[in-house]
Each structure stands twice: as C-alpha cells, then as structure tokens.
Amino acid sequence: MKRVIVLGSNGQLGKTIKDCADTETNEFYFFSRTDLDINDSDKIESIFANSGFDYCINCAAYTNVEGAETNIQDAFLINAEGALNIAEACANNQVKLIHVSTDYVFNGKKQSPYTEIDSTDPINQYGKSKYQGEQNIQEKLNTYYIIRTSWLYSLHGKNFLKTIINKINDDAVLNITTEEVGTPTSCIDLAKFILHIIDDNTIAYGIYNFSARGYTTWYGFAKEIVRHYNSKKVKNVNASAKFKTIAKRPSYSVFDLNKTEQAYQELNSWEESVEALIEEYKKSNK
Ligand SMILES: NC(=O)C1=CN([C@@H]2O[C@H](COP(=O)(O)OP(=O)(O)OC[C@H]3O[C@@H](n4cnc5c(N)ncnc54)[C@H](OP(=O)(O)O)[C@@H]3O)[C@@H](O)[C@H]2O)C=CC1
Numbered sequence: 001m002k003r004v005i006v007l008g009s010n011g012q013l014g015k016t017i018k019d020c021a022d023t024e025t026n027e028f029y030f031f032s033r034t035d036l037d038i039n040d041s042d043k044i045e046s047i048f049a050n051s052g053f054d055y056c057i058n059c060a061a062y063t064n065v066e067g068a069e070t071n072i073q074d075a076f077l078i079n080a081e082g083a084l085n086i087a088e089a090c091a092n093n094q095v096k097l098i099h100v101s102t103d104y105v106f107n108g109k110k111q112s113p114y115t116e117i118d119s120t121d122p123i124n125q126y127g128k129s130k131y132q133g134e135q136n137i138q139e140k141l142n143t144y145y146i147i148r149t150s151w152l153y154s155l156h157g158k159n160f161l162k163t164i165i166n167k168i169n170d171d172a173v174l175n176i177t178t179e180e181v182g183t184p185t186s187c188i189d190l191a192k193f194i195l196h197i198i199d200d201n202t203i204a205y206g207i208y209n210f211s212a213r214g215y216t217t218w219y220g221f222a223k224e225i226v227r228h229y230n231s232k233k234v235k236n237v238n239a240s241a242k243f244k245t246i247a248k249r250p251s252y253s254v255f256d257l258n259k260t261e262q263a264y265q266e267l268n269s270w271e272e273s274v275e276a277l278i279e280e281y282k283k284s285n286k
C-alpha cells in the first residue's frame, strides 16, 4: 500500500482521479484548494512532514488561459511558485511528485509531433507560467514525473466538451476554429496513466507526453462531440478560420507518444475516448 496525496482535488482531473482510484490498493488523501492552498508553503510542509506519503499528485493549477493574459501574477503564483512549494516539500520529505503540465509550453511552429526533448517556447502567459513551474520542479527535485497533456475533458468542471454540449442544448450555432491542431484527452485516460505510474513503481523519472492517439482541430473535436451527443445538430457546427481570443494558442501541439508507450500500452484513440465519455454523459443526464 502506497500513501498518495492528491492536490487540487476539486478540479476536473482531481475529481476524475478520485473516481478512478482503487482505495484497496493504495491510501489516497485528497486535498482541495480549501483544504490546502499550494501557495501556503508552511502548511504544505506541516502536512508533508512525517506523513509517510510516497507520492504527491499535483492537479492544482491556474487553468484560465484567457484570464492569465491579464492576471499574470496569479497564474505565476499558482503555476510556478505553487509548483516550487510542492517540489520543496517533496524533496524535504522523500515524496515522489507526479505533476501535470501542458502542450501550451510549445510555440506550435513544429510540423511533426513534439517529443519530450523538443525546445519549449510558450506563447501565452498560462504556458509561460506552467513552463516556469516545470523548471522550478526540476531544480528542486530528482524524483519527479512531469506529465505534459493536452485538451483535457471530463464530466466534471468546465471544459470544451461541456461547453459544446451546453451550447448544443441551447440550440446555438457554433463557429469553431480550424486553426489549432492537437489531441483531445479524456481525464479518465490520464488518471489511469497516473495511477499506473504509482502501481508500476519501475517507470523512470522525467518528462512524459500524454494524450490520446491521433489528432484533430477544435472544430473536428466539436463535430465528434455533437455527432455522438445529438447527430441531428452536427449541422449547427461550422468551421471557422478565426475565433477571436485574448491569448495566442499554439497552432500545432500534437505529441510524440513513443516514450510514454514504452511505459504504458493502454492508449486509446481520441475518437474512442470521446465516444465513451459522451455515453457516460448521456447516462448521467437521463
Ligand atoms: N484543462 C486542460 O485542458 C488541461 C489542463 N492541463 C493541466 O492539468 C492539470 C489539471 O487541470 P484541470 O483539472 O483541467 O484544472 P481545473 O481548473 O479543473 O482544476 C484546477 C484545480 O486547482 C485548484 N487550485 C487553483 N489554485 C490553487 C491553489 N493555490 N491551491 C490549491 N488548489 C488550487 C482549483 O481550485 P478552484 O477551482 O477553487 O480555484 C481547481 O480545483 C493542471 O496542471 C493543468 O495545467 C494540461 C493540459 C490541458
């Protein structure tokens, strides 16, 4: 039995890990922002000291990409300094850290899948703050897994899939950008990979890319969501060259998954995982 602390447990990934965690195999301690603010370094240290935690999963983050352009300080406070505080507590107390990062650390100019060793060059404040968080962890700790993932969705919280379903329920006509290529990733798939790292115990520390297989545009993702949710409404989804946003986003952020596939052979295609989640959505909204 390993003792695992999960931070940011009220977010979509944190809640999904709670759904997927096998509490008979390991002991899980879930901390939401109200239970433990990752900017309160004294409290983190006091919770970690003599806790006997083997792993810390950090799901806490500032994830509002648009908001980060104006709330730069908040984004860095949480994504960079918060990550540093956690890394320090992990280093002081021999805890292995599983930290989640993003495809937005890349500038999107590459035209083939990004590997873990490709150069980073974030083009928005959220990406910059997440990249600083990665660096802070690497400076303080050796026993880390930094998992870069992309375009997360789930039944919990706020995400693109739920935004699209809500708009379709309101019979809205959608204009969705074709200008960004990446891979939608189900929080369930990511949660299973994170839990596999803990159970396997032999996977080398370092950076790992994690997404579903394949790639699409946000327009392709929206169409696939609507096709499974209510196929009659697919005609409401229009391709749009531009969608006005405050933050720039990488035009291409597909991952090379070779390194991850050496450690984990359970990757689904993005289409399979979208279909499975829409089925879950329909069941839970009957
Ligand atoms: N969402 C996505 O598409 C992607 C996310 N990621 C990364 O995955 C991870 C999980 O993201 P996701 O679950 O989607 O994010 P969410 O925004 O759903 O959850 C983040 C959680 O962190 C909490 N939080 C914020 N600030 C603090 C703090 N100072 N102390 C403790 N908790 C805090 C939030 O609490 P509250 O709500 O109360 O503010 C929220 O519950 C993040 O690291 C994110 O950067 C990577 C790629 C894609």
Ligand SMILES: Cc1cn([C@H]2C[C@H](O)[C@@H](COP(=O)(O)OP(=O)(O)O[C@H]3O[C@@H](C)C(=O)[C@@H](O)[C@H]3O)O2)c(=O)[nH]c1=O
Pocket (backbone or CB within 6 Å): 063, 064, 065, 066, 101, 102, 103, 104, 149, 150, 151, 152, 159, 160, 163, 174, 175, 176, 177, 180, 218, 240, 242, 243, 245, 249
């Ligand atoms: C809602 C909507 C969005 N869009 C565009 C805007 C943007 O370019 C793209 C994605 O929209 P969102 O703002 O929902 O997604 P965004 O917040 O950019 O999602 C990102 O979140 C962070 C946390 C990550 O780490 C990334 O991997 C990625 O998932 O789709 C449309 O074209 N039409 C629409 O109706």
